[in-house]
Amino acid sequence: MFQSIIDYFSSIDPILAALYASLFTWFLTALGASFVFLFKTMNRTVLDGMLGFTGGVMVAASFWSLLAPAIEMTGGEGFAKVMPAAIGFFLGALFIFGIDKVLPHIHINFKVSEGIKSPWQRTTLLVSAITLHNIPEGLAVGVLFGGVAAGIPEASIAGAVTLAMGIGIQNFPEGIAVAMPLRRMGMSRWKSFMYGQSSAIVEPIAAVLGAFAVTFFTPILPYALAFAAGAMIFVVVEEVIPETQQDKNTDIATLGFVGGFIIMMMLDVALG
Template identity: 60%
Template sequence: MLAYFAGLHPVLQALLAGLFTWSMTALGAGGVFLSREMNRRRLDGMLGFAAGVMIAASFWSLLLPAVELSGSTGLAACTPAAVGFIAGGVFLRGLDTLLPHLHPGYPLQEAEGPRSSLHRATLLVIAITMHNIPEGLAIGVAFGAVGAAAGGLPYETLGAALALTVGIGLQNFPEGFAVSAPLAGEGYSRVGSFWYGQLSAVVEPVAAVFGAALVLIVQPLLPYALAFAAGAMIFVVGEEVIPESQRHGHTDLATMSLLVGFVTMMVLDVTFS
């Protein structure tokens, strides 16, 4: 099975990887069929774990390879990574400002972005969709880098791209439930709550295909694209995931879970690489 997957075109690999991470979000959203109530302590621990995975993936799978790919030392090696990293954060900040959205666990009056009459469910989906764009890009760029390596660019292994996919899939699970469970608690049907929960990750396969195609077509962009995805993911972690995980008083659990998530992603990356 793995040998067959390795023989596929990198864009198709990225699509399949994006579909996997979307399915993990859908699986988490499906938890609403088992329970309408959300165990806040457990969810905060899962969000802390997700934050750790994203931080580790940003460094081990994206930012460090961006520096190594520059092929030199000193300022020249750091420049593409630094430029791409900041650009990723600025891009997410721009979306954060331009799009109305509501982070899971927050009351409707704390919706961010322009004033809007959109329903709570729509605002939640927008927020998680913004979160998932950099994750999809990260997956796509990683698999695009595998294709670039096959063309003579010594960088990425298929194992590292798969590790990134597994890590993002693991941290997507609580995100689906974080959207679907509150909606069910507010009176939405289980089917409707599941629909909105999984809908937030539909963008990941699309972003993955875009990222893979972009770096294959314009290979010099690869270090910038890797760092861009890292910067966008770190922005999401700092602006959304960590504050949300500690908002309800479970700070120690969320922090320890973050450490576990970081180590888990680190082990995945080192093992698969």
């Protein structure tokens, strides 16, 4: 079945493939958010474990799918070979840092909002935080497909599809983690679902923009891959991990992180 998927994505325009793959990641977010139609609350231990799993997938994807290919496709030796990845990684983290300081948002398990002061309601601030989280995920998928379109040997359809699968897998619990707190705050099931799924709408947009950028400016691919990795790692360290440490479930969250890392690593090495 995986080969059939690869064959299909190989037969269409890579930018269109980036759109379809990122729509798949959005769909799994929506599928997770739809759990609010079945449950009103979710055990905090389960929620922290799922958030840990999300962080593990993102960290593994950052290395296996983004940083390693970025270094591999760079010519030269020693520091010259690793500098594009280092620069891109730093710029990606700096990009999310800048948005984090400007965009009004609040994390799931925190009470104090961040960014510029805003009259936005708490629900809007929560969705803003997850939307910020999803930008680098969509970008990561897009730049890999863009590399395929540009004919870069180190960028493959299999690798791009595998990355989309991994991000989609971690988006499922992420959808639950967004929608459930909104439902617990008293929001209706339908509104909780709509807010939950809308947090991932940014992924197809970021994916298409990333694919276009790499297609027209091929030399930036190593920087773009590392940029997405730096943005994802910043999100994990600044947002995901701290949110799992707010209660007494640190061990469960850590095991979830390990599980997510292993699954993404296995997917990337076995399929990508």
